[in-house]
Structures are given as structure tokens and as C-alpha cells.
Amino acid sequence: MLLKIENVDTYYGRAQALKKICLQISEGELVTILGANGSGKTTLLNTISGILRPRAGEMVFDGRPIQELKTDAIVKLSISQCPEGRRLFPGMTVLKNLMLGAFVHRNDPKGIERDLATVFNLFPILDERKSQLAGTMSGGEQQMLAIGRALMARPRLLLLDEPSLGLAPLVVARIFEAIEDIHRQGTAVCLVEQNAAMAIQVANRGYVLENGEIVLSGTRDELERSDKIKQAYLGV
Numbered sequence: 001m002l003l004k005i006e007n008v009d010t011y012y013g014r015a016q017a018l019k020k021i022c023l024q025i026s027e028g029e030l031v032t033i034l035g036a037n038g039s040g041k042t043t044l045l046n047t048i049s050g051i052l053r054p055r056a057g058e059m060v061f062d063g064r065p066i067q068e069l070k071t072d073a074i075v076k077l078s079i080s081q082c083p084e085g086r087r088l089f090p091g092m093t094v095l096k097n098l099m100l101g102a103f104v105h106r107n108d109p110k111g112i113e114r115d116l117a118t119v120f121n122l123f124p125i126l127d128e129r130k131s132q133l134a135g136t137m138s139g140g141e142q143q144m145l146a147i148g149r150a151l152m153a154r155p156r157l158l159l160l161d162e163p164s165l166g167l168a169p170l171v172v173a174r175i176f177e178a179i180e181d182i183h184r185q186g187t188a189v190c191l192v193e194q195n196a197a198m199a200i201q202v203a204n205r206g207y208v209l210e211n212g213e214i215v216l217s218g219t220r221d222e223l224e225r226s227d228k229i230k231q232a233y234l235g236v
Contacts, residue, residue, distance in 0.1 A: 008057030090135025101152030140171035
């Protein structure tokens with residue numbers, strides 16, 4: 001088991017945002033997290049990556065407890081997050097944004113070159129635009145850059161928060177193709193996504209969050225057959 005979360009509670013001040021979360025992600029698995037706005041999806045990813053610290057429960061990554069670790073230490077363990085809203089540095093070039101993602105490997109220049117080649121193979125437009133300021137790119141190109149930056153940290157577990165948000169359908173299709181490519185190459189992915197139909201199609205398994213609690217989980221086939229999923233997320 002790559003990541004195991006047991007009975008995790010996370011708070012914002014006195015307000016409890018996650019309640020007794022139990023979740024597992026295996027090596028190389030793609031797991032999607034579904035839920036309405038405010039259900040706790042981003043809070044869950046921020047808790048895994050150390051941006052938020054749980055008040056209770058345990059998170060174990062590759063056999064090591066991580067609930068007390070800071071974000072930089074978690075990144076060094078090979079967990080990388082692509083945040084909602086991309087959070088790029090708009091006044092910096094595409095290449096410099098990517099190099100920031102590689103900071104943890106700054107003493108491995110040859111490895112960074114290989115990582116850049118991998119990202120450029122996945123998103124050729126980034127190679128073409130590597131000298132362009134990130135803030136002048138289209139929304140879809142910026143999302144590709146945000147994913148590429150996260151990949152530069154060489155994650156064993158990639159956390160993706162709403163990668164299709166605000167993008168045109170053709171761009172969304174390209175982003176999901178890239179997510180499938182990343183998964184096929186062996187990287188485990190935890191995908192938070194409001195486009196439930198597409199998320200379920202690419203996932204091995206999924207969890208549904210409501211008001212900070214997991215109310216449903218299952219394989220892709222089980223989620224597709226679920227009446228709750230059909231009614232709430234698939235419009236069936």
C-alpha cells in the first residue's frame with residue numbers, strides 16, 4: 001500500500017472539515033475523489049500534502065507516518081500536488097516555473113534534463129513556449145504547465161485538484177489524456193474532479209465525500225452502477 005489514511009480529522013479553527021477519513025491508494029493506482037463544492041476534497045489533498053495538519057488519525061506513505069511532517073519533507077518523499085487554480089508564477093517563464101518544481105532535485109542536473117524531456121514529451125506546447133511568460137498563456141496551457149511543474153518533483157503520488165476547471169471541452173479531453181499517460185507510466189494519482197463522468201472513466205477506484213465524510217467508495221464499475229452516483233453526479 002502506497003498511502004493509507006486512517007480516521008483523519010482536519011479542522012479550520014474550530015470548524016471540522018474532515019471527519020474520520022479512511023482511504024487507501026496503491027502503488028500506480030488512479031483514485032478519484034468526488035463531491036460537491038465544500039465537501040472537503042481540496043482539504044483532503046491539502047492534508048495529505050502537509051499544507052494542513054490533521055488533529056487526529058494517521059497517514060502512512062510507503063510505510064512512514066507523514067501526518068506530522070511539513071510540506072517540504074512530504075515533497076521529498078515523492079508526493080507532489082498540482083493545486084486548484086494552478087498557482088503559477090505569471091511573471092516567470094514556462095521553463096523557470098518548471099525548474100521550481102525540480103527544486104528538490106537541484107543537485108541532479110542530468111536527472112532534471114530527463115524530467116524536462118518527459119514533461120515536454122507529454123506536453124509539447126510547453127517546449128515550444130518555454131521562453132514565454134506563464135501569465136500570457138491560455139488557461140489550458142497554464143494547466144499543462146501546472147501539471148508539468150508537479151511532475152518535475154518526480155512524484156510517486158501525484159495529487160491533482162480540479163485539473164479541468166474552467167477549460168474548454170477539447171482542452172479537458174487533452175488534459176485527461178495526459179492524466180491517463182501519467183498513470184500508465186506508473187505514477188499513482190489522486191484526482192479531485194467535478195467532472196465526475198470523465199473522472200470515473202479514468203479511475204481504478206473512487207471515493208465520494210459529503211460534508212467532510214466518505215459516504216461511498218468502490219471500483220470504477222461499482223461507481224458507474226451506483227444509483228447515488230448516477231443521480232448526483234452523472235445526471236442519469
